[in-house]
Amino acid sequence: MESKIKFMADSKYKIRLTLYNRDLKKFTSTDYIVKGKKDLTVLEALHIINRNHKISLSYRFSCEMGICGSCGATVNGSPSLTCSTFCKDLKNPIEISPLRNFPVIKDLVVDIDSAMNKMRSALPYTNLVVKKSNKELLQSPTDLKKILQASQCIKCMLCYSACPVYNTNRNFIGPAAGALAYKYQKDNRDQLKYKRQNDLNSKDGVWNCTFIGECSNVCPKNVDPAKALQKLKAAGMLHNLKTILKPNEK
Amino acid sequence: MKNNNEQHWEPLWWTKKPAYIAFFVREISGLLIAIYILYLFIVSAYPSYLQTPEILKNIATPIQIIGLIGALIHTLTWLGVMPKILPLTLTEKQEKTATILIFAFWLIFSFFLFKLIYAY
Numbered sequence: 001m002e003s004k005i006k007f008m009a010d011s012k013y014k015i016r017l018t019l020y021n022r023d024l025k026k027f028t029s030t031d032y033i034v035k036g037k038k039d040l041t042v043l044e045a046l047h048i049i050n051r052n053h054k055i056s057l058s059y060r061f062s063c064e065m066g067i068c069g070s071c072g073a074t075v076n077g078s079p080s081l082t083c084s085t086f087c088k089d090l091k092n093p094i095e096i097s098p099l100r101n102f103p104v105i106k107d108l109v110v111d112i113d114s115a116m117n118k119m120r121s122a123l124p125y126t127n128l129v130v131k132k133s134n135k136e137l138l139q140s141p142t143d144l145k146k147i148l149q150a151s152q153c154i155k156c157m158l159c160y161s162a163c164p165v166y167n168t169n170r171n172f173i174g175p176a177a178g179a180l181a182y183k184y185q186k187d188n189r190d191q192l193k194y195k196r197q198n199d200l201n202s203k204d205g206v207w208n209c210t211f212i213g214e215c216s217n218v219c220p221k222n223v224d225p226a227k228a229l230q231k232l233k234a235a236g237m238l239h240n241l242k243t244i245l246k247p248n249e250k
Numbered sequence: 251m252k253n254n255n256e257q258h259w260e261p262l263w264w265t266k267k268p269a270y271i272a273f274f275v276r277e278i279s280g281l282l283i284a285i286y287i288l289y290l291f292i293v294s295a296y297p298s299y300l301q302t303p304e305i306l307k308n309i310a311t312p313i314q315i316i317g318l319i320g321a322l323i324h325t326l327t328w329l330g331v332m333p334k335i336l337p338l339t340l341t342e343k344q345e346k347t348a349t350i351l352i353f354a355f356w357l358i359f360s361f362f363l364f365k366l367i368y369a370y
Contacts, residue, residue: 020258069354077267104258139284146339164264186339212273230335 011038015045016094017057020104021189031093040064042096043071043082046108059108066220069156071100073108077219079158099161115160118174121199122181127191137189150183152221157214159225171204175225178206182228193237200214201236209233276327282320289313329356 013036018029022087034054040224050057059082061071066084073082074097076090087094102110124136126137133247159175160166166174181200184190209229216226266269274327275302289309296302333340 098258100259100263164270165266167259167261210273210277211269213331214269217269227334230331234335 010038011036011088013040013045013087014091015049016048016095018097027097029095033190034087036087038088039102040087042073042075042080042085042087042090042094043086044093046082050066053226057108058106060103061120063216067154068153069220072156072158072161074098074100074161079161080215081156081158081220084220094243097198099157101161101163101167102157104184112160113158114170115157115174115176116155118177119155119180120175122177122184123196123199124180124184124191126184126187139187143188147183147186147188150179150186151177153223154221156220158220159223162214162218164168164209164212164214165210169208169248172208173200173205175209176223178209178232179225182232185249186234193206197232197236197239200232201239206232206236208241256354264308275323279320279323282316286317286320288315289317325356351369 006212015032015034016029017032018027018141020026021028024230032049034040034048035053036048039176040063043059043064046057046059047069049055052070059071061083062068064083066081071082072079074095075085075194076081076095079099082096082123096108099102100114102112105111141161152174155176157176159179163175166172178200181196185193185196206229209226211226211230216222216224219225222248289306293302293306293310329352332348332352333345336348
């Protein structure tokens with residue numbers, strides 16, 4: 001038993017929690033020493049801090065295996081899923097803070113409502129829902145392949161947190177909503193393309209994206225929202241041209 | 251949750267991150283090309299080389315180097331991202347092939363353009 005405990009706690013990490021202090025109205029840092037196994041994840045380190053130091057730290061988590069997308073935080077300056085980020089891969093001290101670009105509710109919990117509303121505005125449904133049709137709409141493996149990458153989004157909001165455009169313009173549709181819109185634009189069963197593309201071409205639509213590409217770099221599921229937004233720009237251009245040439249066709 | 255408009259983060263946090271510097275370099279390289287083009291406009295306003303002021307003749311080489319650096323950075327980064335903006339669904343392998351083809355086309359086209367201008 002003794003040897004097992006020794007094996008379990010064979011690494012020591014310095015965790016720096018940078019949290020928003022509502023009284024001081026600024027971010028303040030506190031250092032914690034965490035002892036744990038070699039392949040300790042950042043989320044497990046947070047569990048240990050909460051248990052050992054009794055600070056009642058608030059943070060979101062659920063599956064602990066990179067599927068649910070709940071445990072996003074800024075780790076060493078980069079938005080990451082804490083459950084799939086290993087302490088051994090990070091530079092010490094490991095600085096953990098809430099996701100940027102979102103208002104802090106408490107500790108590491110941020111308010112993602114605004115980004116979720118952006119995703120709703122991307123009309124993420126096919127017209128089967130709108131027309132209440134009984135007709136079966138088929139999708140071939142080739143059609144599925146076109147949208148498979150964009151379908152992998154787990155709504156972890158890391159891309160919104162990495163986006164400086166969203167930081168300066170909160171009305172910008174943003175990377176995840178762009179990827180979601182792209183998925184439905186390329187879906188062969190969808191018939192809302194005209195309306196969606198019109199929305200995407202609007203003032204706060206895809207044209208605000210400056211193609212920095214950090215959203216794609218931080219995406220844990222390789223969705224590549226930056227690419228989706230650029231493709232929507234190209235599609236938007238063709239859409240506008242089509243609207244001018246054939247104004248009555250929708 | 252009525253804190254939607256609260257801004258806790260310093261608004262310019264992203265300017266301190268090295269990942270975003272690459273973006274700035276890419277965008278500012280366009281400005282270097284603009285400087286070179288502006289120089290060309292000014293020089294071409296004079297009827298002959300002899301009438302061009304000495305100062306413009308002296309800064310010719312540095313301006314050309316600035317223009318070349320700007321053009322190379324801008325072209326290479328732009329061609330690098332070009333396969334991503336094509337309105338086609340490409341696999342990763344096809345995307346790599348497209349990148350190689352675009353660069354090859356750029357080199358061949360530049361070579362012929364160079365020959366056309368400087369052949370005689």
